[in-house]
Amino acid sequence: MDKKKNVLLTGATGVMGSAGLKELVNILDKVNITLLVRPSEKNKKKMAPYMAMQGVRIVWGDFLSYQDVQQAVADTDIVLHVGGMVSPHADHHPRRTLEVNVTAAENIVRAVKSRPDADTVRVVYIGSVAQTGHRCPPIHWGRVGDPICASVYDAYAISKCKAERIFAESGLRYWVSLRQTGILYPELVMNGADPITFHVPIDGVLEWATVEDSGRLLARLCDTELPDTFWRQFYNISSGPEYRLTMYEFESLLLRALSCPPPEAVFETRWFATRNFHGYWFSDSDVLEDYLHFRANIPVKEYFSQLSKSLPWYFSLAKIVPAIFIKWAMGWLCSRPPLGTMSWFKNNDTGRISAFFGSREAWKNTPGWDAVDLTRPSDTPVKLNHGYDETKPVEKWNIDDMRRAAEWRGGCCLSSDMKEGDIYTPLEWECYDKHRFEATPALVLLGGHWCPHCFPAPWRYDREARHNPFFAQVWYASHSPEEDNLYEMPACDKEPR
Numbered sequence: 001m002d003k004k005k006n007v008l009l010t011g012a013t014g015v016m017g018s019a020g021l022k023e024l025v026n027i028l029d030k031v032n033i034t035l036l037v038r039p040s041e042k043n044k045k046k047m048a049p050y051m052a053m054q055g056v057r058i059v060w061g062d063f064l065s066y067q068d069v070q071q072a073v074a075d076t077d078i079v080l081h082v083g084g085m086v087s088p089h090a091d092h093h094p095r096r097t098l099e100v101n102v103t104a105a106e107n108i109v110r111a112v113k114s115r116p117d118a119d120t121v122r123v124v125y126i127g128s129v130a131q132t133g134h135r136c137p138p139i140h141w142g143r144v145g146d147p148i149c150a151s152v153y154d155a156y157a158i159s160k161c162k163a164e165r166i167f168a169e170s171g172l173r174y175w176v177s178l179r180q181t182g183i184l185y186p187e188l189v190m191n192g193a194d195p196i197t198f199h200v201p202i203d204g205v206l207e208w209a210t211v212e213d214s215g216r217l218l219a220r221l222c223d224t225e226l227p228d229t230f231w232r233q234f235y236n237i238s239s240g241p242e243y244r245l246t247m248y249e250f251e252s253l254l255l256r257a258l259s260c261p262p263p264e265a266v267f268e269t270r271w272f273a274t275r276n277f278h279g280y281w282f283s284d285s286d287v288l289e290d291y292l293h294f295r296a297n298i299p300v301k302e303y304f305s306q307l308s309k310s311l312p313w314y315f316s317l318a319k320i321v322p323a324i325f326i327k328w329a330m331g332w333l334c335s336r337p338p339l340g341t342m343s344w345f346k347n348n349d350t351g352r353i354s355a356f357f358g359s360r361e362a363w364k365n366t367p368g369w370d371a372v373d374l375t376r377p378s379d380t381p382v383k384l385n386h387g388y389d390e391t392k393p394v395e396k397w398n399i400d401d402m403r404r405a406a407e408w409r410g411g412c413c414l415s416s417d418m419k420e421g422d423i424y425t426p427l428e429w430e431c432y433d434k435h436r437f438e439a440t441p442a443l444v445l446l447g448g449h450w451c452p453h454c455f456p457a458p459w460r461y462d463r464e465a466r467h468n469p470f471f472a473q474v475w476y477a478s479h480s481p482e483e484d485n486l487y488e489m490p491a492c493d494k495e496p497r
Helices: 015-027 041-050 066-073 094-113 155-168 195-199 211-223 247-257 286-292 300-309 313-320 323-334 341-346 350-357 360-364 399-408 441-446 461-467 469-475
Strands: 005-010 031-037 056-060 078-081 122-128 175-180 205-207 234-236 244-246 427-430 436-439
Touching: 005 015, 005 066, 005 211, 015 031, 015 041, 015 211, 031 041, 031 066, 041 056, 056 066, 066 094, 078 094, 078 211, 094 122, 094 155, 122 155, 122 211, 155 175, 155 441, 195 323, 195 341, 205 247, 211 286, 234 286, 244 247, 247 300, 323 341, 341 350, 350 360, 399 427, 399 441, 436 441, 461 469
Parallel strands: 005 031, 005 078, 031 056, 078 122, 122 175, 175 234
Antiparallel strands: 205 244, 427 436
16 A cells, blocks of 8 residues: 655635645545644634544644744645635735745745755645736736736735745745635635725626635645646646636626625625736636646536525525615725725725726726626637747747846846756846846746846836836736836734734
8 A cells, every 4th residue: 555645734724725624534545634723712613623533633833933834844745835814814914914924935945945855745835816916808818927916005915926936946846836716615705794895896807716626626636646747837726717707797696696686786886996906817727627637617607506505594684685785785895994995085095096996086987887898808818928939848948038038027137048948947137127136937937926126015016017018018908107106015913913
């Protein structure tokens, strides 16, 4: 019999992590599971069913403690790093989010590299679609390698970008970054009662993943023999073409599942931001499915119907609540400070008004439901220009390819040479602002990253787009070249984690 694999799972109390844990315990004949869990009373209650389970070990600790992380990483064959601070909590605690998510990545990499057998350990990092920022039509199709563009004020996205860079540049032999999209799960309805609901443009798009598929993905990473070519790459996660929805389609499906009136009856179009969120449809999401076969392929309307049956009984009362009362509640929600979109106009938060709407004048001209364009955007993928010959095999990439890619990013490649096809040895680059930095070709060309010194915050995207044609493809789809804004990081957190 083959030796059981030792798996470390972080984030087991979260949405994706808990779904992964349920799948992993179904293959305890193949794996031993270690969980790194923060020892709060809430988490201890969640972990109670697993405490005495044979083959499951719980390390009560914290990402911020290297000793705790090192203890959890010891003797593991596969690290599934799912945990961290996520939205909406992350939106209310931006600086804490950066500290926790980035430090966790640093500690995991350090702990793995401290082992004498570090080159045998597989490390899976769960990134986010938030890393690529606002992608409404006409640039609603995307893929890994597109420009990294954390939306303004999105500390969570910044933390995911920084953490991904740490893993990709770690020098580990086996790492992979899987960028998770929005997850569909029953509690989404309850967690959706947050003002950030209105940060999503009504014409925004997202290719969703179900929580079941996400959990199955984690288990498949542990019971599938994956080739070396799978590792040291970036992939997008989703439940497939069936789950490509516009924001309007998503809200319509969700409200119908709850027996609520349609969006037109319970929302005002002017409540929704017109830019500065994230999400797009993936032209490359099938790549990960071809490796791991994790999708259940449930029709999306059927899934939403099942979703409604999983909710507490009192949600069934929504069908008898008059639309006017639901609309009043939604109006109150979007007016709640500090993140409610309408609170920004009341309190003259010019930074957020500019970032999410362009201007107060632009917001005043928001079309109503009778004039807003709800046409589903094109289902034909259109790819952004990555600035190099993508028909050329990676094994043939050379220094000339790097120079072309750097020029398309407004900078240059300072290295005089590279070994043909070696995309994991760092080269020296320079951005338009004369910052010099080292990065692997894999990070720049395959991951879409660029200069770490120019990376927000603060956000200088207007200036970046004027010098970086690669980045301008994304930025100018929703911004004018005449804009010149500088956005600072929000105030420090006031509440403890």
